[in-house]
Amino acid sequence: MEISLKDRIAGCLIGAAYGDALGAPTENRTREQIFEKWGYVQEFLAPPEDVFARGNAAGQVTDDFSMAYVTIQEILKAEGRVNEEVAKQALLEWAKNERFLEQFAGPTSKKFINRLRGIDATEQKGFEPVNDNRRASNGGAMKIGPVACMGKGNTGKTLKIAEIICFPTHGNPIAMSAACAVANAVCSALKGNDLYQILQDALDGAEKGEKIGERGAVVAGPSMKKRLKIAIAMGISSENVSDAMDILRKYFDCSGMAADSVPVSFGLMAAAEGDALQAIEAAANIGNDTDTMATIVGAVLGAYRGKDVFPERVLKRLNEANGYDLEDLAEQMENVTVTVR
Amino acid sequence: MNYDKILGCLLGAAAGDAMGAATETRNREQIEEYFGGYVKKFFTPPEDTFAHGCEKGQITDDFSIAYLNCCEIVKNGGVATEDVAKKALLKWYDVPQFSRFAGPTTKAAIHTMMGQQKKETTFTPAVDNGKGTNGAAMKASPLALFSGGNVDQAIEDTLIMCRVTHNNNVALSGACAVAAATAAALKKESKLEDIIKAGVYGAVKGDEAGRRDGKEICGPSIAKRIQKAVEIGMTSRGMKEAICGIEDYIGSGLMAAEAVPAVFGIIAASGGSALEGIFGAVNIGDDTDTVATMVGGILGAWEGAKAFPEEYLTIIHEHNPIDLKKLAGQIWELAEREGKNV
Numbered sequence: 295m296e297i298s299l300k301d302r303i304a305g306c307l308i309g310a311a312y313g314d315a316l317g318a319p320t321e322n323r324t325r326e327q328i329f330e331k332w333g334y335v336q337e338f339l340a341p342p343e344d345v346f347a348r349g350n351a352a353g354q355v356t357d358d359f360s361m362a363y364v365t366i367q368e369i370l371k372a373e374g375r376v377n378e379e380v381a382k383q384a385l386l387e388w389a390k391n392e393r394f395l396e397q398f399a400g401p402t403s404k405k406f407i408n409r410l411r412g413i414d415a416t417e418q419k420g421f422e423p424v425n426d427n428r429r430a431s432n433g434g435a436m437k438i439g440p441v442a443c444m445g446k447g448n449t450g451k452t453l454k455i456a457e458i459i460c461f462p463t464h465g466n467p468i469a470m471s472a473a474c475a476v477a478n479a480v481c482s483a484l485k486g487n488d489l490y491q492i493l494q495d496a497l498d499g500a501e502k503g504e505k506i507g508e509r510g511a512v513v514a515g516p517s518m519k520k521r522l523k524i525a526i527a528m529g530i531s532s533e534n535v536s537d538a539m540d541i542l543r544k545y546f547d548c549s550g551m552a553a554d555s556v557p558v559s560f561g562l563m564a565a566a567e568g569d570a571l572q573a574i575e576a577a578a579n580i581g582n583d584t585d586t587m588a589t590i591v592g593a594v595l596g597a598y599r600g601k602d603v604f605p606e607r608v609l610k611r612l613n614e615a616n617g618y619d620l621e622d623l624a625e626q627m628e629n630v631t632v633t634v635r
Numbered sequence: 636m637n638y639d640k641i642l643g644c645l646l647g648a649a650a651g652d653a654m655g656a657a658t659e660t661r662n663r664e665q666i667e668e669y670f671g672g673y674v675k676k677f678f679t680p681p682e683d684t685f686a687h688g689c690e691k692g693q694i695t696d697d698f699s700i701a702y703l704n705c706c707e708i709v710k711n712g713g714v715a716t717e718d719v720a721k722k723a724l725l726k727w728y729d730v731p732q733f734s735r736f737a738g739p740t741t742k743a744a745i746h747t748m749m750g751q752q753k754k755e756t757t758f759t760p761a762v763d764n765g766k767g768t769n770g771a772a773m774k775a776s777p778l779a780l781f782s783g784g785n786v787d788q789a790i791e792d793t794l795i796m797c798r799v800t801h802n803n804n805v806a807l808s809g810a811c812a813v814a815a816a817t818a819a820a821l822k823k824e825s826k827l828e829d830i831i832k833a834g835v836y837g838a839v840k841g842d843e844a845g846r847r848d849g850k851e852i853c854g855p856s857i858a859k860r861i862q863k864a865v866e867i868g869m870t871s872r873g874m875k876e877a878i879c880g881i882e883d884y885i886g887s888g889l890m891a892a893e894a895v896p897a898v899f900g901i902i903a904a905s906g907g908s909a910l911e912g913i914f915g916a917v918n919i920g921d922d923t924d925t926v927a928t929m930v931g932g933i934l935g936a937w938e939g940a941k942a943f944p945e946e947y948l949t950i951i952h953e954h955n956p957i958d959l960k961k962l963a964g965q966i967w968e969l970a971e972r973e974g975k976n977v
Binding site: 321322323324326327342344345346397421422423424425427512513514515516517520521524543544545546547548549553581582 | 660661662663665681683684685687758760761762763764767851852853854855856859860863882883884885886887888889890892893920921
């Protein structure tokens with residue numbers, strides 16, 4: 295049965311938002327601690343007081359999807375133009391939500407945003423080590439999935455979008471490898487490819503992203519693309535999703551570092567054989583950086599399966615809790631032709 | 636255990652720390668470029684590393700904390716206690732040339748001990764996964780010197796000494812892996828695979844103890860990653876290839892779940908040579924001084940001080956306010972009294 299491009303884009307948006315909101319309350323806890331507190335989480339919950347998303351309502355997204363959403367809005371405002379100006383504007387626009395900026399922005403993003411605002415970082419100790427290896431984080435990968443839909447399945451354009459949007463804050467080989475793996479996977483899904491091809495294209499994106507990142511900052515750290523391969527292999531060879539969750543978290547840290555959480559995300563997709571809801575839930579329950587893994591899984595598999603895989607009540611709650619109209623947004627995205635310059 | 640092994644452990648740990656201080660933070664390619672090849676000697680740390688301003692041969696937090704820990708345990712008749720750990724830490728913090736290096740987890744713990752909890756301007760979530768760092772493992776190897784080669788004793792002592800700063804299952808898993816491996820290395824009859832097996836055993840025990848008595852945080856299985864790293868180390872053709880594979884798949888950074896498995900991968904590739912192991916660690920990139928201090932401690936305990944060029948001891952003594960021979964002698968004497976030297 296053919297799924298229209300619009301329905302794939304909508305699926306990507308809904309999936310990404312769903313994953314983010316589902317994982318928001320479980321973030322940081324271990325798999326066991328999550329289970330002890332809530333059982334296996336399969337419904338929206340209001341985040342407790344001791345997580346980053348404290349104060350959110352059930353179904354509310356965090357920085358992961360809100361950054362993607364704002365970025366898409368800025369591109370639409372610019373009539374499809376994707377350039378450095380639009381990328382910066384998106385960050386500034388996002389930062390207008392003071393609570394989100396305070397609660398969610400990581401130190402790198404915050405510093406960058408403050409610089410854009412003309413607020414110089416006060417505590418400059420004067421010493422900067424040769425590398426800041428913590429920059430190899432998943433902040434690019436976390437937001438790029440939905441934005442990549444604007445490439446509408448054109449690989450070159452999609453990777454260019456990923457580069458322009460992510461490079462300012464995540465311009466290093468590891469972070470860009472992760473971002474481009476996600477972007478290319480979404481791109482592949484929009485083309486109607488099967489899961490195997492999507493995973494291949496993720497690997498291909500990882501390779502290309504690494505090269506793009508090499509034009510940026512040097513970092514020390516493991517190889518995102520090699521670990522991606524291992525995680526996918528682990529996912530494929532697992533007996534079931536639950537086993538995959540356990541084996542993946544034994545070998546990978548499900549943390550905010552790109553070479554950890556992004557391979558795990560794809561490992562879960564492989565283990566679930568592309569079942570969007572199963573994989574998103576697995577990511578939300580595996581522990582640690584759950585919302586980011588779940589948003590990545592949701593973006594890719596949402597594009598793969600199309601919007602109808604998500605129950606009506608999920609879309610309704612997401613729209614309500616966040617003031618969105620995701621189907622309408624998908625339509626707008628479909629009607630715009632992006633120019634990357 | 637004998638005097639040569641005790642001194643070997645201390646000297647290896649010190650040399651690894653000092654040599655790695657110059658390459659820290661850079662990745663493998665950057666190290667090769669900056670130093671003009673594979674680093675095999677002490678260099679003055681560059682201006683853009685944490686150890687800037689130090690002389691070549693100078694130790695950082697890694698070995699200085701380990702050294703003071705050992706001194707305090709000796710003063711306590713060879714018995715490790717929480718009070719001994721706190722005393723050592725506060726003494727250490729009083730020495731600016733050491734405490735300038737205090738890592739994030741250690742610094743926070745010391746402030747808490749001194750009653751100066753930093754006013755929490757940043758929110759810390761209920762489960763603080765950022766605490767699974769290598770700051771416990773980095774000081775663990777010499778703690779095994781009080782075990783006489785008894786792996787369980789080394790693990791117990793390490794838990795006691797490291798809980799004050801790193802009371803979580805991930806950090807303690809890493810620390811106990813290193814201590815257990817060192818204990819095994821101190822036994823005359825141990826082979827390299829015994830050291831590795833002990834490391835895996837220690838990782839499991841440390842993780843269990845951390846879950847039971849400390850905080851359970853998120854993190855991979857250090858035991859499983861040690862096995863993966865060892866596989867890479869054993870199937871690589873030489874150390875230079877091994878460190879590429881270990882870096883690619885495991886990493887060698889601040890988190891215990893990277894640095895500690897990297898140590899064992901390097902040990903597996905070293906063929907037991909302490910120098911080869913230290914060089915591998917110094918050149919792998921990222922948290923090189925910590926990886927090297929651990930490798931140096933474990934393989935130094937195995938090979939003994941005779942594995943190192945004579946000048947190493949001279950260099951370490953010249954540039955640091957420590958006396959390794961005196962400490963080794965004191966530890967040996969304590970062990971003699973308890974019949975631990977065989």
